Amino acid sequence: MNILIMSTAMFLAGSSIVVAKKLICTMPVFLANELSLLLALLILLPVGVRHLTQVAPRDAVALFKMLRWPFLQALFGMALFRVLMFLGLQHLSAIDGGLVTATTPGVMALLAFVLLREKTNIMRIVGILLAVSGVAVLHWHNTASGGSAVGVVLILLATACEAMLTIFRKMEKAPISPLSNTFYIVVFSSVLLAPATVVEGQWPSIISLSLEEWMGCLYMGWIATVLAYWCWGYASAHLEAGVTGIITAMMPLSATVISIVWLGEPPGLQHLLGGLCVISSIFVITAPFDAWMDRRQRT
DSSP states (O other): OHHHHHHHHHHHHHHHHHHHHHHHTOHHHHHHHHHHHHHHHHHHHHHHHHHHHSSSGGGGGHHHHTTHHHHHHHIIIIIHHHHHHHHEEEEEEEHHHHHHHTTTHHHHHHHHHHHSOOOHHHHHHHHHHHHHHHHHHHHHHHHHHTTSHHHHHHHHHHHHHHHHHHHHHHOOSOOOOHHHHHHHHHHHHHHHHHHHHHHOOOGGGGOOOOOOHHHHHIIIIIIIHHHOOOHHHHHHHTSSSHHHHHHHTHHHHHHHHHHIIIIOOOOOOHHHHHHHHHHHHHHHHTTTTTHHHHHHOOO
């Protein structure tokens, strides 16, 4: 059951890339993100109110200190991630964007080694190199066909920000429930993006949004944020890291299939080669190498 829940989270994450690609064709970047977050907040507000009312006055200071972790998760894992993703998709197809974001396990392994001092092994190093190779294939094809490297760089930065979401979650000494954590992330993200949305100056255009644009923002808010983040938070607490890493392969797969079916984006040889490298990196990084070495030494 937990595997199904995590697979759902990854499928929704992949589909959100396609929806984001569709939204940026007609909507300003910050308005689309802020509107989707405010719509997500409508559902999460009862959760937040219930959590706050359960906090005793004497625990207010402890709660304030604890909220620095959801704030950092919001800054990197949602606000910066979404803005960079939307900006990157202005330069790349949804298929390319989905494949670049599939490097998340490689980026996370690198960040965990640098920030958390987690031990690494030869398999993780090979996995990171495979992920880099996959991105290099997409980058080479994009620039060779007259495109810009900006899109690849922006989505790689977005992927790093998304990986920081998990890094900061691991740093929490007493993590709160996934749904309450999502509430605080959405609140902080909407506040962080509000000034940029005002400067963007496109709020008056909200009255002229089409039904398709409203549905896209609803999907990004209710499905790709509330449901996907809850599924990820719940399942990640019950699954081994290796299993979770393998299931992340569902994200680029769903992004590719939906891009082909809905957006009509034609896949090419570069997607096959780059995709094989990136998907292979996921399996290599999450392989139980240490456990295998321990068994071999015991025998």
